[in-house]
Amino acid sequence: MASVRFDNVTKKFGEFVAVANFNIEIRDKEFLVLLGPSGCGKTTTMRMVAGLEEATSGDIYIDADRVNDVLPKYRDVAMVFQSYALYPHLTVEDNIGYPLKIRKVPPEEYTRRVAEVARRVELETMLKRLPKELSGGQRQRVALARAIVRTPRVFLMDEPLSNLDAKLRTQMRAELKHLQHELQVTTIYVTHDQIEAMTLAHRVAVMNKGVIEQLGTPREIYNDPRTLFVAGFIGSPSMNLIPGEVKDGVFASAGLRVGGAGPFNIPRAVLGVRPEDIHVASAEDPDTNLVAPIYSVELTGENTLVSLQLGGQLLAVRADKNFSGQIDQRVAVRIARDRMFLFDAETERRVDIQSNS
Template identity: 90%
Template sequence: MASVRFENVTKKFGDFVAVANFNLEIKDKEFLVLLGPSGCGKTTTMRMVAGLEEPTSGDIYIDADRINDVLPKYRDVAMVFQSYALYPHLTVEDNIGYPLKIRKVPPDEYKRRIVEVARRVELDTMLKRLPKELSGGQRQRVALARAIVRTPRVFLMDEPLSNLDAKLRTQMRAELKHLQHELQVTTIYVTHDQIEAMTLAHRVAVMNRGVIEQLGTPREIYSDPRTLFVAGFIGSPAMNLVSGEVRGGVFARAGLRVGGAGRFDVRRAVLGARPEDIQVTSAEDPDVNLVAPIYSVELTGENTLVSLQLGGELITLRADKNFAGQIDQPVGVKIATDRMFLFDAETERRVYF
C-alpha cells in the first residue's frame, strides 16, 4: 500500500489559480475525503495524483516516488468516476476484467480475480449481464470492482455516488466503508456532500478557493470549526450563523442577546449555534435569548425542525418529535452558551473565548 504527499503544489489554468500552495500527507491505508463546493479545487487535486493534470509547481509523491513526470499508466492508481464509464457492449465480467486484459494477466488468474472481486461486491450472479440490464447501484458496483481488481496502491474516487438516488447512496456508503476497511487501500475520495464526508472519512480536508480551510477527523471538523466557511458548510441542517457585535461579553443584535461571549469586543461578529444546541421554550420565559415567530415546522421522524425568522435570517433548531407549535406562533429560544461559536466577520476566523 502507499502514502500520498503533496509538497507546495499549485495548479493554474491561465491566470486562474485552481489549487494554491497545497500541502497534505495522506497516510498509508487512510480514507481521506476532499470536501468542498464546486470550483474549490478538490477534483483538480485528485486528477493531479492520477496524472490527468500536471502541477504548475510543487511535487507529488506516492511513498518515496516523485510522480510528477510519471505517466498515468505507471502510477498504479485506480480511479472511479462520477459517471460509471462502463463499456456498454461488454458484459459485467469483461468490464471488470478489462484492466487485467490490458496487462495480459494469465487466463486462470484473470478468471479467479474477477470471480473473487465480483463476489466481494455482490455481482457474482450477474457476470454475464450487460450494463443496460443493471440498476444504477449495480453499475456503480461494477465500476468499483473494475478498480478493485487491479489491487492498486491508491484508490481515487470522484463523486462516485452523486448519480444515485438517496436510498442507494446510503447503501453504497456502507458498502464503500466496509470495502475500504477490508481492502486496506489508501483512498482519496472527492465529494461536495458533507454527509458522505462525515460518514466515510478517517480525515476530512475541507477545501475552499484552492486551499485547505481545515483538516481533521469528522468529529473535529464538526465540533471545532476554525473558520466561518467550515462552520457553515458542515452539518445538516447547517449551523445557524447570525450577524451582530460583541461588547462586554454579550453578543447582541436586534431581538437577540446572548451572554458568555468572551472578554474580547468584536465589532463585526458572527454567532454560530447548531440546531441541536438551541432549545425552544415559552415566549414568557424570562431567561430566553430570543422571542420570535415560528416560520416553519418540519417533522423528520426522530425530531422536528423548527425555523424562526429573525430579521431577514432564519434560525433552525431541533425540537422533540412531538412538538406541536404552529406557524406564526411566538416562541422563546435558549442557546447553549457552552456550545456556541463566535467568528470575526472580517477575518472569517474563529474567536476563542
C-alpha cells in the first residue's frame, strides 16, 4: 500500500488561492476524510493527488515517489466520483472489469478478479445486468468495485454518497467502512457531510478557505474543537455559539450568565456548548443559567430537540425523549460548565478555560 504526503503545496487559479501552504501526511492504510464546505479546497486537494490538477508550488509524494510530474495513469490511484460514471451499454461485469481490460489482463485472471470484487460488494448475482436495471446504491457499488478491482495504492473518493437517499447513505457508509478495513488501502475521502466524516474516518482534516483548520480523530474534532469554524461545522445539530462578553470569568449574553470562564476579561467572546450538554432544570435550581420560552419541540426518537428563544437566536437543547413542553412555555436550563467552550471572537481561536474552571 502507500502513504501520501503534501509538502508546502499551494494551488492557485489565477489570483485565487484554492489551497494554501498545505502540509499533511496520510498514513499507509489510513482512511482520511477531507471535510469542509463547498469551495474550501478539498476536491482540488484530492485532484492534485490524482494528477488531474497541477500544484502551483510544493511537492506531493506517494510513498517516497515525488509525483508532481507523473502522469495520472502512472500514479496507481483509483478514483470514485460523485456521479457513478458507468458505461450504460456495458453490463455490470464489463463495467467492473473495464480497468483490467485496458491493461490486457489475461482472461482467467480477469474472470477471477471481477468475480472476487463483485462478491465483496454483493453484486455477484447482478453481473449480467445493465446499469439502468440497478438501484442507486447498486450503481454506486459498481463504481466502487471498478476502483477496487485495480488494487491501487490509493483510493480517492469524491463525495461518492451524495446522490443517494438517506437510508442508502447509511447502508453504504457501513459498507465503505467494512471494505476499507478489509482491503487495507490508503483512502482519501472528500465530503461536506460531517456525519460521513465522523463515521468513516480514522482522522478528519477540517478545511476552510484552502487551509486545514484542525486535524484529528473524529472524537478529537468533536470533543476538542480548536476554532469557531470547527465548533460550528461539526455536530448535528451543530454546537450552540452564543455571542457575548466575559468579565471577571463570567460569560454574559442576552438573558444568560455562566460562570467558570476562567480568569479572563474578553469584550467580544463566543460561548460554545453542544445541545446534549444543556440540561432542562427546575426554576428553583441554584445552578440554572437561563429561563427562556420554547420556540419548537422536535421528537427525534431517542430524544427530543428543544429550541429556546435566546435574544435574537435559538438555543438547541437535547432533552429526554419523554419531554412534553409546549411552544411558548418558559423552561429553565443548566449548562454543563465542564463541557462548555470559550472562543475569542476577534481571533476565532478557542480560549482554554477547562483547567481554570
